[in-house]
Amino acid sequence: MKVGLFIPCYIDQFYPQVGVATLELLEKLGVNIYYPKNQTCCGQPMANSGFECYSKDTCKLFIKNFREYDYVVTPSGSCAYHVRHHYNIIEQNENVTHLRKNTFELCDFIANVMETLHLDASLHKKVGLHQSCHGLRGLKLGQGSELVSEPHSIAESLLLKVQGLELVSLNRKDECCGFGGTFAITEEAISIKMGKDRLTDHIKNGVEIITATDMSCLMHLEGISKRNNLPIEVKHIAEILNSQC
Amino acid sequence: MLTHSQAAKEFNKDESRVDWHDKAIWHLRQNRDLGVNKIPNWQQLRETASEIKLNVLSHLDTYLEEFEKMALSNGVHVHWALDGDEHNKIVKDILEKHSVQKLVKSKSMLTEECNLNPYLEKYSIEIVDTDLGERIIQLAKEKPSHITAPAIHKKKEEIDQLFQKMLGTPPSNGDAQFLVNAARTDLRKKFLNADAAITGVNFAIAESGGFVVCTNEGNADLGVHLAPVHIACMGIEKIIPKLEHLGVFLRLLARSANGQSITSYSSHFFKPRKGQEMHIVIVDNGRSKQLASEDFRNSLKCIRCGACMNTCPIYRRSGGHSYGSTIPGPIGSILSPNIDLKKYSSLPFASTLCGSCTDVCPVKIDIHSQLYKWRQIIMKEHPNRVKQMAMKTNQKVFEHPRLYNIVGIVMRRAIKLLPKSILYNKLNIWGKQRDLPNAPKKSFKEWYNERS
Numbered sequence: 283m284k285v286g287l288f289i290p291c292y293i294d295q296f297y298p299q300v301g302v303a304t305l306e307l308l309e310k311l312g313v314n315i316y317y318p319k320n321q322t323c324c325g326q327p328m329a330n331s332g333f334e335c336y337s338k339d340t341c342k343l344f345i346k347n348f349r350e351y352d353y354v355v356t357p358s359g360s361c362a363y364h365v366r367h368h369y370n371i372i373e374q375n376e377n378v379t380h381l382r383k384n385t386f387e388l389c390d391f392i393a394n395v396m397e398t399l400h401l402d403a404s405l406h407k408k409v410g411l412h413q414s415c416h417g418l419r420g421l422k423l424g425q426g427s428e429l430v431s432e433p434h435s436i437a438e439s440l441l442l443k444v445q446g447l448e449l450v451s452l453n454r455k456d457e458c459c460g461f462g463g464t465f466a467i468t469e470e471a472i473s474i475k476m477g478k479d480r481l482t483d484h485i486k487n488g489v490e491i492i493t494a495t496d497m498s499c500l501m502h503l504e505g506i507s508k509r510n511n512l513p514i515e516v517k518h519i520a521e522i523l524n525s526q527c
Numbered sequence: 528m529l530t531h532s533q534a535a536k537e538f539n540k541d542e543s544r545v546d547w548h549d550k551a552i553w554h555l556r557q558n559r560d561l562g563v564n565k566i567p568n569w570q571q572l573r574e575t576a577s578e579i580k581l582n583v584l585s586h587l588d589t590y591l592e593e594f595e596k597m598a599l600s601n602g603v604h605v606h607w608a609l610d611g612d613e614h615n616k617i618v619k620d621i622l623e624k625h626s627v628q629k630l631v632k633s634k635s636m637l638t639e640e641c642n643l644n645p646y647l648e649k650y651s652i653e654i655v656d657t658d659l660g661e662r663i664i665q666l667a668k669e670k671p672s673h674i675t676a677p678a679i680h681k682k683k684e685e686i687d688q689l690f691q692k693m694l695g696t697p698p699s700n701g702d703a704q705f706l707v708n709a710a711r712t713d714l715r716k717k718f719l720n721a722d723a724a725i726t727g728v729n730f731a732i733a734e735s736g737g738f739v740v741c742t743n744e745g746n747a748d749l750g751v752h753l754a755p756v757h758i759a760c761m762g763i764e765k766i767i768p769k770l771e772h773l774g775v776f777l778r779l780l781a782r783s784a785n786g787q788s789i790t791s792y793s794s795h796f797f798k799p800r801k802g803q804e805m806h807i808v809i810v811d812n813g814r815s816k817q818l819a820s821e822d823f824r825n826s827l828k829c830i831r832c833g834a835c836m837n838t839c840p841i842y843r844r845s846g847g848h849s850y851g852s853t854i855p856g857p858i859g860s861i862l863s864p865n866i867d868l869k870k871y872s873s874l875p876f877a878s879t880l881c882g883s884c885t886d887v888c889p890v891k892i893d894i895h896s897q898l899y900k901w902r903q904i905i906m907k908e909h910p911n912r913v914k915q916m917a918m919k920t921n922q923k924v925f926e927h928p929r930l931y932n933i934v935g936i937v938m939r940r941a942i943k944l945l946p947k948s949i950l951y952n953k954l955n956i957w958g959k960q961r962d963l964p965n966a967p968k969k970s971f972k973e974w975y976n977e978r979s
Binding site for chain 2: 293294295329416419456460467477502504505
């Protein structure tokens with residue numbers, strides 16, 4: 283099994299430690315993981331802003347970079363969702379169809395492709411899970427609170443395997459953080475208010491570290507938290523699943 | 528007209544009010560959760576409703592004609608209106624024929640859409656909204672901010688002030704029971720003196736020509752039972768094929784709205800009582816255009832429960848008026864661009880595409896996917912030049928890995944080296960109320976290259 287690692291653009295540039303943690307974690311789990319060096323972005327920033335037409339060549343570059351892999355793994359539910367659901371704008375050849383089916387968010391890959399039962403990780407902290415929307419509702423990595431079905435969450439079940447980690451329950455367990463890509467800029471007032479409200483929920487419930495399957499949500503929450511000197515940290519779930527302390 | 532983001536910014540100037548508004552509406556969502564979780568086959572019920580509605584939309588012409596035929600045979604007058612103007616004229620002509628001076632109306636978003644009230648007022652016809660929330664906003668000369676709770680943006684104390692001014696009530700310190708009684712007393716007179724009653728239509732049953740009006744206050748029934756003329760106004764999409772389908776929708780509607788198992792009154796109207804005249808006005812007003820569009824057709828499945836508003840984190844924090852459209856919130860943001868693409872061009876962007884609206888929708892409208900699709904159309908027809916330039920730049924950078932690597936280095940250096948006063952300039956909207964992420968020395972790619 284040959285697996286390609288896709289590191290989203292903003293993680294590559296601003297949160298390299300998340301990429302490192304993802305790579306190390308997958309290597310620890312015995313995955314043959316490769317990182318194609320010509321990768322940039324999945325194309326989502328343009329597409330969600332209404333300029334899908336400008337993203338076609340970026341999508342094609344993604345396909346070119348990863349076409350030889352059995353799976354693509356990425357520490358982002360949002361990018362995986364984009365590849366799976368919005369790569370219908372380019373010609374649907376064999377490579378595209380293959381990658382739309384086999385691009386996985388990291389936790390999804392660990393739980394459902396690797397079927398990993400044991401993780402050698404420990405972190406003695408109170409952790410709050412932010413259920414990033416595209417992973418939760420888009421990729422169905424868990425049961426959204428809107429649906430009437432068996433409660434489950436892939437991210438939560440993996441976090442519960444981390445020794446010493448106390449998973450904190452929240453008042454609103456899956457409300458959006460307000461990042462939303464360019465929404466964070468074009469609807470700045472609401473974006474900030476949504477972020478503040480998520481942070482308050484975590485802090486009031488005693489969370490020390492907020493984690494998520496998407497660093498973009500955490501970048502937004504961290505930005506607000508830092509500006510207001512709030513007593514809370516953010517860590518991508520890959521960093522937690524890879525942690526030893 | 529303000530864009531959604533401008534209106535939302537205004538609304539957010541009073542943070543405690545935003546918190547109050549968010550909490551009041553979240554309460555509806557929580558009650559909805561309690562209500563739907565009592566139904567183990569909720570997903571199946573949604574699927575059934577969705578399929579019935581899809582069938583309706585595929586055979587709408589046949590069902591409408593069947594409905595008309597049956598309604599006519601029941602002794603009901605049936606009228607067809609292409610748009611809001613035609614609808615208003617039809618209603619006015621009926622009223623004039625009966626020399627109607629005073630009119631009571633139960634809740635109908637369609638008549639809001641057609642601007643019926645101001646139209647009839649021009650002809651000196653007194654029109655009184657009898658739903659409590661609608662009455663409040665009518666007295667306040669405002670528009671509904673929500674489709675099932677039109678005055679949810681108003682605090683009890685504000686309604687107290689309003690009633691003192693408009694109804695001459697004594698101050699009650701926002702006592703809800705007192706205010707409800709005051710409205711009831713005032714409305715009772717209006718009911719007794721009305722020459723005609725207008726209602727909306729929740730469901731029109733093709734096989735019987737009957738229709739169903741759902742209220743919690745019984746105001747539609749009281750109006751209709753007292754007045755000699757009943758006019759029911761409906762959009763063409765309100766059809767359901769058979770009576771046996773009604774139960775599916777009645778179970779979904781109130782539960783999705785606020786967790787009630789069923790609306791207090793779900794009244795079936797078939798034919799006029801002796802001496803009464805009954806009219807149905809069937810309105811298109813852009814719906815057939817929406818029906819013709821494959822991408823947006825299924826927005827017409829909407830049964831107007833308001834669940835997508837209650838769940839929407841943006842709606843709760845910006846208020847219904849920020850949308851500037853008759854139907855606000857997520858469903859309004861996919862319906863309104865069909866009416867006026869330019870005017871409502873900011874609405875599909877008033878979303879993070881979190882998808883909660885899609886999952887909460889009782890008839891499974893893929894609301895967030897349609898928001899995404901409207902975005903593509905809007906940026907083609909009415910591109911925002913600044914955004915377009917930014918996205919063109921992104922395009923260039925992301926298409927060329929080498930350029931991407933260089934831009935990354937420059938950007939990280941800039942964040943590291945530039946003084947805060949320059950970095951956090953006016954154009955940096957991200958940085959107005961948020962810190963930028965720390966700029967690491969090496970990108971992941973650089974680290975990886977060195978590692979191997």
